[in-house]
Amino acid sequence: MNYNKIYSKWFWVPAFAIFFILFLLPSILGVFFSFTNWNSMSESLKWVGLENYKKIFESGSSIRPFANTIFFAVMTSVLKGGFGLLLALALNRRVYGRNALRTLFFLPMVLSNVIVGLVFQQIYHPTTGVLNQFLNLLGMGSLAHGWIIEPGLVMWSCVAVEVWKASGFNMVIFLAGLQSVPTDLYEACDMDGGSAWQKFIKVTLPFIMPSVVINMLLNVISGLKVFDVIYTLTNGGPGKMSEVVEIVILNEFAIGNYGYGTAYSTLMFVVLIIISVSVIKRYAAIGGDSV
Amino acid sequence: MKANKAFCAVLSILTAAGILSSCGTSNGDGDTSQGGNNKKGVTLSYAASRTWVNRNSTVDDELNQKFTDETGNQIDFQISPDDQYANVLQTKLSTGEVPDIFMTGSGVGAQIYKPDKYFADLSDQEWVNRYADYAKKITQIDGKTVGFMTWCVDGYAILYNPETYAKYNLSVPTNYAEFEQVCKTLMDNGITPVYETGKELWHWAAFFGQVGPLACKNYDGDLYADLNSNKVKFADIPELEEYLADMKKAYDAGYLGENSLSNTWDSAYEAMASGKYAGILVYESWQTELAEKYPDCGAENWEMYPVPFAGNNMYSPSASAIMRVAYKDSERLDVVKEFFDFLAEPENLQLYYDNNPALQPNPSFSDIAARPTKGGETFVANAAGGAGEDINSSILYWNDQLAGSGIQEMLMGTKTPIEVLQALDADRQKMFDATEE
Numbered sequence: 001m002n003y004n005k006i007y008s009k010w011f012w013v014p015a016f017a018i019f020f021i022l023f024l025l026p027s028i029l030g031v032f033f034s035f036t037n038w039n040s041m042s043e044s045l046k047w048v049g050l051e052n053y054k055k056i057f058e059s060g061s062s063i064r065p066f067a068n069t070i071f072f073a074v075m076t077s078v079l080k081g082g083f084g085l086l087l088a089l090a091l092n093r094r095v096y097g098r099n100a101l102r103t104l105f106f107l108p109m110v111l112s113n114v115i116v117g118l119v120f121q122q123i124y125h126p127t128t129g130v131l132n133q134f135l136n137l138l139g140m141g142s143l144a145h146g147w148i149i150e151p152g153l154v155m156w157s158c159v160a161v162e163v164w165k166a167s168g169f170n171m172v173i174f175l176a177g178l179q180s181v182p183t184d185l186y187e188a189c190d191m192d193g194g195s196a197w198q199k200f201i202k203v204t205l206p207f208i209m210p211s212v213v214i215n216m217l218l219n220v221i222s223g224l225k226v227f228d229v230i231y232t233l234t235n236g237g238p239g240k241m242s243e244v245v246e247i248v249i250l251n252e253f254a255i256g257n258y259g260y261g262t263a264y265s266t267l268m269f270v271v272l273i274i275i276s277v278s279v280i281k282r283y284a285a286i287g288g289d290s291v
Numbered sequence: 292m293k294a295n296k297a298f299c300a301v302l303s304i305l306t307a308a309g310i311l312s313s314c315g316t317s318n319g320d321g322d323t324s325q326g327g328n329n330k331k332g333v334t335l336s337y338a339a340s341r342t343w344v345n346r347n348s349t350v351d352d353e354l355n356q357k358f359t360d361e362t363g364n365q366i367d368f369q370i371s372p373d374d375q376y377a378n379v380l381q382t383k384l385s386t387g388e389v390p391d392i393f394m395t396g397s398g399v400g401a402q403i404y405k406p407d408k409y410f411a412d413l414s415d416q417e418w419v420n421r422y423a424d425y426a427k428k429i430t431q432i433d434g435k436t437v438g439f440m441t442w443c444v445d446g447y448a449i450l451y452n453p454e455t456y457a458k459y460n461l462s463v464p465t466n467y468a469e470f471e472q473v474c475k476t477l478m479d480n481g482i483t484p485v486y487e488t489g490k491e492l493w494h495w496a497a498f499f500g501q502v503g504p505l506a507c508k509n510y511d512g513d514l515y516a517d518l519n520s521n522k523v524k525f526a527d528i529p530e531l532e533e534y535l536a537d538m539k540k541a542y543d544a545g546y547l548g549e550n551s552l553s554n555t556w557d558s559a560y561e562a563m564a565s566g567k568y569a570g571i572l573v574y575e576s577w578q579t580e581l582a583e584k585y586p587d588c589g590a591e592n593w594e595m596y597p598v599p600f601a602g603n604n605m606y607s608p609s610a611s612a613i614m615r616v617a618y619k620d621s622e623r624l625d626v627v628k629e630f631f632d633f634l635a636e637p638e639n640l641q642l643y644y645d646n647n648p649a650l651q652p653n654p655s656f657s658d659i660a661a662r663p664t665k666g667g668e669t670f671v672a673n674a675a676g677g678a679g680e681d682i683n684s685s686i687l688y689w690n691d692q693l694a695g696s697g698i699q700e701m702l703m704g705t706k707t708p709i710e711v712l713q714a715l716d717a718d719r720q721k722m723f724d725a726t727e728e
Contacts, residue, residue, distance in 0.1 A: 037727075039722065040385075041403065041725075042725070043408070059717075149550065237490075239701075253378060256403050256722065259725060260725070
């Protein structure tokens with residue numbers, strides 16, 4: 001009996017229904033509301049066309065949240081990928097306590113972002129925080145800073161928390177990719193006198209390219225959607241120095257300006273769709289879909 | 292084969308239907324009986340912000356239990372974190388999941404919850420006659436009493452230890468120049484003049500809001516009414532700009548502490564009890580909380596003075612306090628009124644206030660004896676300019692978070708005082724535009 005035949009015809013219905021009701025429908029409705037004056041004070045909706053979008057693009061204060069979001073997404077994607085790859089390469093060898101170390105590096109990923117934000121808020125505190133106290137203990141007091149109150153440092157501090165938290169997740173995906181690299185290719189490379197760097201570039205990297213692409217896709221999307229870590233760590237502050245798009249949306253909803261907030265969220269939705277489709281196309285082009 | 296296909300199809304549809312039906316709306320009921328008046332065994336849903344109930348006690352739970360014991364009706368608290376309560380409540384209202392009882396700020400701040408649509412008229416309730424004058428005033432909208440309030444209004448001012456001031460021959464400053472002299476002397480003696488909980492955006496907003504009465508006094512007309520009708524902008528009011536400029540000067544000079552942007556509200560108790568700081572901007576009853584946590588610091592004898600920026604010398608109580616609202620179209624409105632009657636019984640009111648020291652300085656019921664704090668008394672005594680309501684609770688579309696972040700930007704030098712005010716105007720303008728008919 002061909003069970004696949006039955007699955008292919010009917011079993012997509014519940015999943016699609018859930019996806020449609022809980023994701024597609026609200027998204028479509030969101031697009032509609034972004035063209036209205038929907039707010040907490042008026043009983044009726046008024047069609048305002050592109051007015052909300054116009055205000056977003058005209059307002060000088062919109063630049064920083066978008067810039068911060070892109071900065072966060074790019075920096076965390078690169079750094080999480082980089083550290084994740086280094087960890088994966090190190091722990092793909094036969095080292096003592098390998099499994100324990102893999103678990104240890106993955107562990108931050110299971111923590112709630114809210115808890116991580118609150119803990120790092122204490123770690124970064126300029127006077128009572130562990131980080132500055134540690135630097136002072138080492139006689140490196142000149143490096144002590146107000147990590148989340150100095151305008152020039154605050155976004156880097158947020159990036160560092162995300163990198164600490166999610167590098168382990170990247171490591172796991174890279175480790176899975178590394179299992180697909182045939183060991184005889186390394187042996188052949190050794191016989192040809194290839195250096196470690198050449199082995200990495202010519203052998204390892206092509207085989208783990210699908211892992212690189214999927215990591216980057218997930219990193220960029222999670223980076224662009226960042227909210228909870230920054231909300232609990234800095235609440236977008238000091239001032240609006242670490243404000244990202246999701247925090248702006250929350251603030252607009254908090255003052256009851258739903259239509260404007262929804263326009264922001266629709267813009268982010270479009271950006272995410274463009275990035276996702278581009279990366280998935282790239283993924284398919286390099287043959288990742290066959291893995 | 293066909294039977295299998297049909298079975299799978301039916302199973303899929305039933306699964307989808309089951310999941311979707313669980314997403315449907317419930318009547319939010321929980322009743323064990325339905326319909327009619329004087330129901331027994333009814334459960335009232337009651338939405339509140341975390342720190343608005345059971346403040347350092349379990350008195351709200353105790354009163355609810357007592358109500359259940361007497362009537363058989365139960366109270367189902369739906370508690371949300373403070374910073375999310377407004378969002379949660381607005382979501383509940385807009386999705387039709389309106390609680391039977393919900394807490395809101397009174398006055399202008401209540402307007403965002405559409406009083407006409409959701410607030411029951413409680414004007415004919417017996418306890419309204421026992422309200423203190425201010426409570427009667429701020430629970431009214433369009434002449435109707437719409438809230439049951441067991442709260443207290445008081446103002447924010449700088450609480451200081453008079454012994455520290457006396458030790459260095461300092462007197463209460465009445466303008467920025469005098470404040471600067473006080474601060475310099477304290478700093479020369481290793482004491483930080485003010486502990487500012489600057490991580491909290493709402494606290495910067497509270498700091499700023501104290502200039503409201505002075506601005507109103509100097510304004511030709513009703514400033515708050517003109518701001519609320521969008522006839523005038525914050526940027527048009529010179530006192531507001533001057534006050535912000537003084538805040539910036541004090542911050543830059545270190546009078547508010549070296550790392551004040553990292554200080555949380557919760558950390559203030561320990562900091563003030565340590566003696567390293569000479570003052571803090573707090574509400575009148577805060578010293579009672581501090582004295583309870585740190586009895587040795589003698590906080591109950593500390594005094595207060597108005598923030599002397601821009602020459603401010605006025606007592607600035609809030610124009611708003613927390614009240615309970617009954618949902619106008621609740622099927623259990625009669626039970627809600629019964630619950631409010633129960634809470635308003637003198638014995639229950641007394642129990643409530645006895646367990647809420649922070650609310651005792653100025654109770655909302657005239658038959659409850661006020662227990663003013665030393666800070667509150669000296670705040671009024673030091674306010675030679677008279678009294679008026681603060682900005683925060685008087686202005687339509689005011690948002691503490693947005694105001695606080697604007698002030699933080701000014702302190703870091705990325706905005707000037709006038710730019711902060713213009714940004715506040717721009718944020719409010721968005722709502723004026725959105726609500727324009």
